[in-house]
Amino acid sequence: xxxxxxxxxxxxxxxxxxxxxxxxxxxxxxxxxxxxxxxxxxxxxxxxxxxxxxxxxxxxxxxxxxxxxxxxxxxxxxxxxxxxxxxxxxxxxxxxxxxxxxxxxxxxxxxxxxxxxxxxxxxxxxxxxxxxxxxxxxxxxxxxxxxxxxxxxxxxxxxxxxxxxxxxxxxxxxxxxxxxxxxxxxxxxxxxxxxxxxxxxxxxxxxxxx
Amino acid sequence: xxxxxxxxxxxxxxxxxxxxxxxxxxxxxxxxxxxxxxxxxxxxxxxxxxxxxxxxxxxxxxxxxxxxxxxxxxxxxxxxxxxxxxxxxxxxxxxxx
Numbered sequence: 001x002x003x004x005x006x007x008x009x010x011x012x013x014x015x016x017x018x019x020x021x022x023x024x025x026x027x028x029x030x031x032x033x034x035x036x037x038x039x040x041x042x043x044x045x046x047x048x049x050x051x052x053x054x055x056x057x058x059x060x061x062x063x064x065x066x067x068x069x070x071x072x073x074x075x076x077x078x079x080x081x082x083x084x085x086x087x088x089x090x091x092x093x094x095x096x097x098x099x100x101x102x103x104x105x106x107x108x109x110x111x112x113x114x115x116x117x118x119x120x121x122x123x124x125x126x127x128x129x130x131x132x133x134x135x136x137x138x139x140x141x142x143x144x145x146x147x148x149x150x151x152x153x154x155x156x157x158x159x160x161x162x163x164x165x166x167x168x169x170x171x172x173x174x175x176x177x178x179x180x181x182x183x184x185x186x187x188x189x190x191x192x193x194x195x196x197x198x199x200x201x202x203x204x205x206x207x208x209x210x
Numbered sequence: 211x212x213x214x215x216x217x218x219x220x221x222x223x224x225x226x227x228x229x230x231x232x233x234x235x236x237x238x239x240x241x242x243x244x245x246x247x248x249x250x251x252x253x254x255x256x257x258x259x260x261x262x263x264x265x266x267x268x269x270x271x272x273x274x275x276x277x278x279x280x281x282x283x284x285x286x287x288x289x290x291x292x293x294x295x296x297x298x299x300x301x302x303x304x305x306x307x
Binding site for chain 1: 225226229230232233236237238239241242244245246248249250252253254256270273274277283284286287288290291294295297298299
């Protein structure tokens with residue numbers, strides 16, 4: 001039953017080994033999968049393996065340096081660890097390029113902080129309440145965000161919203177577990193989708209039909 | 211004064227950890243328990259990290275605390291998704307005890 005699912009944390013959809021940017025001869029996206037039209041051509045060309053490796057080395061070196069307070073003797077472990085770590089992304093399928101909007105990121109971070117407090121307070125109150133007001137169940141939601149970082153962000157953020165938990169992705173349908181199925185799910189997810197689009201500077205998606 | 215604020219953050223973080231554990235023990239099935247763990251413990255760690263960060267002396271310490279928090283935030287959401295997916299696919303849906 002799990003045979004079709006590669007070991008990818010939040011996406012069970014098939015992942016091509018190369019991005020469309022690397023393979024211009026690949027067929028166009030399947031219908032229903034919106035593609036960020038604002039993706040700049042330069043950003044796509046920049047993601048050669050060497051660039052990716054160099055970027056990983058840079059980020060990992062900064063993290064290692066900060067972790068060890070820039071101690072020179074720690075480099076005995078640091079250099080191999082950074083090189084090994086930077087090699088791992090090369091073994092994984094390339095992800096679709098994405099970019100962040102600074103304004104969207106700030107707004108999203110603030111909103112995210114408020115929502116995670118709301119979510120935690122909500123679940124804490126339910127846990128402490130003597131009668132435990134739960135009405136758990138599943139709801140399906142059709143994913144409209146493009147594959148890759150925006151969708152991963154969407155699915156992971158749902159888990160931190162009040163009362164919702166992303167449970168399974170099958171093709172383009174996300175199965176959400178709700179602590180209280182009497183709560184309205186679609187407005188909350190539509191709102192989150194708009195915020196993710198702002199965060200990744202994506203154009204507006206297809207109109208929400210409901 | 212800073213100590214007091216930090217103590218307040220750490221104490222409230224602990225309350226959320228307790229809430230997450232209470233939820234883990236009381237909630238009826240695996241999915242509800244995941245809600246308790248990801249959300250309550252996530253905020254609990256964020257509050258404790260905030261409190262400890264206020265007490266931390268060096269930028270390096272603050273960076274390490276922030277790194278711990280961000281790693282946990284990503285890992286807990288991803289892991290809870292994986293646990294829920296496994297539970298769904300192995301047919302634990304709707305099983306109460």
